[in-house]
Amino acid sequence: MTRDTQTRWIIYTATTALCIALLGYSFAYQGEPEIGTILSGADCLIKVGAQDQAIVECEKVLERDPGNLQAHLLHAHALDRLGRTREAIEDYRRALVLVDRGDWASEFLKPDDRRQLSLDVRLAIADGERRVGDLDPAIVDCRTIEVEFGPSSRASLVRGYAHEACGETTAASDAFVMAAALAPNDPVVHWALGCFCLEHGRAEDALFALERVHALDSGRHPAYPTAYRIAQARIALMDRQGAIDALSEACHTWRGFTRQNLFDDPAFGSLRGDPAFDALIAELVAGGSRRS
Numbered sequence: 001m002t003r004d005t006q007t008r009w010i011i012y013t014a015t016t017a018l019c020i021a022l023l024g025y026s027f028a029y030q031g032e033p034e035i036g037t038i039l040s041g042a043d044c045l046i047k048v049g050a051q052d053q054a055i056v057e058c059e060k061v062l063e064r065d066p067g068n069l070q071a072h073l074l075h076a077h078a079l080d081r082l083g084r085t086r087e088a089i090e091d092y093r094r095a096l097v098l099v100d101r102g103d104w105a106s107e108f109l110k111p112d113d114r115r116q117l118s119l120d121v122r123l124a125i126a127d128g129e130r131r132v133g134d135l136d137p138a139i140v141d142c143r144t145i146e147v148e149f150g151p152s153s154r155a156s157l158v159r160g161y162a163h164e165a166c167g168e169t170t171a172a173s174d175a176f177v178m179a180a181a182l183a184p185n186d187p188v189v190h191w192a193l194g195c196f197c198l199e200h201g202r203a204e205d206a207l208f209a210l211e212r213v214h215a216l217d218s219g220r221h222p223a224y225p226t227a228y229r230i231a232q233a234r235i236a237l238m239d240r241q242g243a244i245d246a247l248s249e250a251c252h253t254w255r256g257f258t259r260q261n262l263f264d265d266p267a268f269g270s271l272r273g274d275p276a277f278d279a280l281i282a283e284l285v286a287g288g289s290r291r292s
Contacts (some may be wrong), residue, residue, distance in 0.1 A: 035061050035068070043072045046081065049260070055076040069098045080128065089128040096121045107142065119149050130162045137160040153183035157192055169200060180209065187217035194229060203236035225254045228261060235267045243268070244276045251280060259284040 038057050045054035060077035061068050076091030101120045122145050129138035142159035145152055162173030176193040183189050194209030210230045215227065231246035247268070250257050261283055262268050271277040 035065065039068075039070050039074060042071075042078070046074065046078050051078040051080075051082045055082075065072065067098060069095055076124070082126075085128045085132050089125055089132075092121055092125045092128065096125065104108045110212060115149070116186065119145065119152070122149075123152075123154050126155065127158045130158055130165070133165075135166050139166075151178070151182050153179045153186060153189055156182060157189055160192065160196070164196065172196065173200075180212075185216060187213045190216070191226070194233075198229060198233055198236070203233045207233040207237065225250060225256065227253060228257065232265065232267055235270070240271060240274065241276075244280070247277070248280055251284060257284075 038061055042054040042057040045051070045057065055075060055078045058071045058078065061071040062075065065071070072091050072095040076088040076095065079085070079091060080088035096118065099114065099121055102114060122141065126138050126141040126145065129135075129141065139159055139162045142155040142162070144178055145155040149155075156175045156179035160172045160179060163169075163172035163175055173196065176189070176196050179189040180193045190209045190212040192203035194206045196214060197203070197206035199208060207230065210233060213226045214230065227246045231243045231250060233243040234246055247262070250261075262281065262284075268277075
C-alpha cells in the first residue's frame with residue numbers, strides 16, 4: 001500500500017469535518033429562496049460524485065452573490081474532490097475572510113460555532129497546501145491554528161505529514177504522537193503514527209499504535225489494511241506466528257488483499273516454507289478467501 005493511499009484517510013478526515021460544517025452551519029438564504037435551493041442541490045451533487053455539475057451550480061450563485069459563504073465552501077469542496085486543489089485553496093481562503101469577518105454569521109451562529117467553522121476552513125487550507133507540496137506554508141498554518149485555537153489533533157496530523165515530506169522525521173514523530181495523545185479514540189491518528197513508526201524502523205511503537213487502530217476500528221472499515229500492517233510489524237519483531245495470524249486476518253477482512261501483497265513484500269519471504277503460511281498462499285491462489 002502506497003503512502004499516497006494511506007494519506008487519503010487524513011484527507012478524508014479533514015474534508016469530512018468541513019462537510020459537517022457545511023451541513024451543520026447551513027442557514028436560510030434570506031430574500032432569495034432560489035439560491036438556497038441551488039446550494040442544496042449542489043450539496044447533493046457533491047455527495048453522489050457529480051462534482052462538475054456541483055461546480056456549475058455554485059458558480060451560478062457566485063455570479064449573483066460573490067460573497068455567498070456556502071457557495072464558496074461547496075465550490076471549494078467540489079474542486080478539491082476533482083484534484084483541483086490549488087483552486088480549492090483559493091476558494092477556502094475567500095470563505096475564511098467571510099467567516100472571520102462574521103457579518104453574515106451573527107444571526108445564524110453562536111460565537112463558538114463560528115470559531116469551529118473558522119477552524120475547519122483553516123484546516124482544509126493547510127491540508128490542501130500539504131497535498132500540493134507547499135509544505136512550509138502548511139506547517140506555518142498548522143502552528144498558527146495550534147496557537148490561536150489551542151491543541152488540535154487534525155492540525156498536528158497535517159503538520160506531521162508535512163514535516164515527514166520535508167524529511168524532518170523528529171518533528172514529524174512529535175506531531176504524530178501529539179495527534180494520538182489529543183485524540184486517543186480516533187483510529188486515523190493512530191494509523192498515521194503506526195505507519196510512520198513502521199516505515200522508520202520503530203516496529204515496537206508501530207505495533208502498539210496499529211493494535212490500537214485494530215481495537216478502535218474493527219468492523220467499521222473492512223478495507224482498512226490494519227492486520228497487514230500489524231503483520232509487517234510482527235515480522236520485524238521476529239514474531240513469525242503472530243505475523244502469520246495477522247496475515248490470515250488480513251486475508252479474510254481486507255477486500256484488497258491478494259497473494260501479490262505477500263510476494264511483493266520481502267519481509268514475508270522468511271515465512272515461506274511454514275505450513276500455515278503456505279496454506280494461506282494456497283487459499284489465495286484458489287480464490288477461497290472469505291472476504292467480508
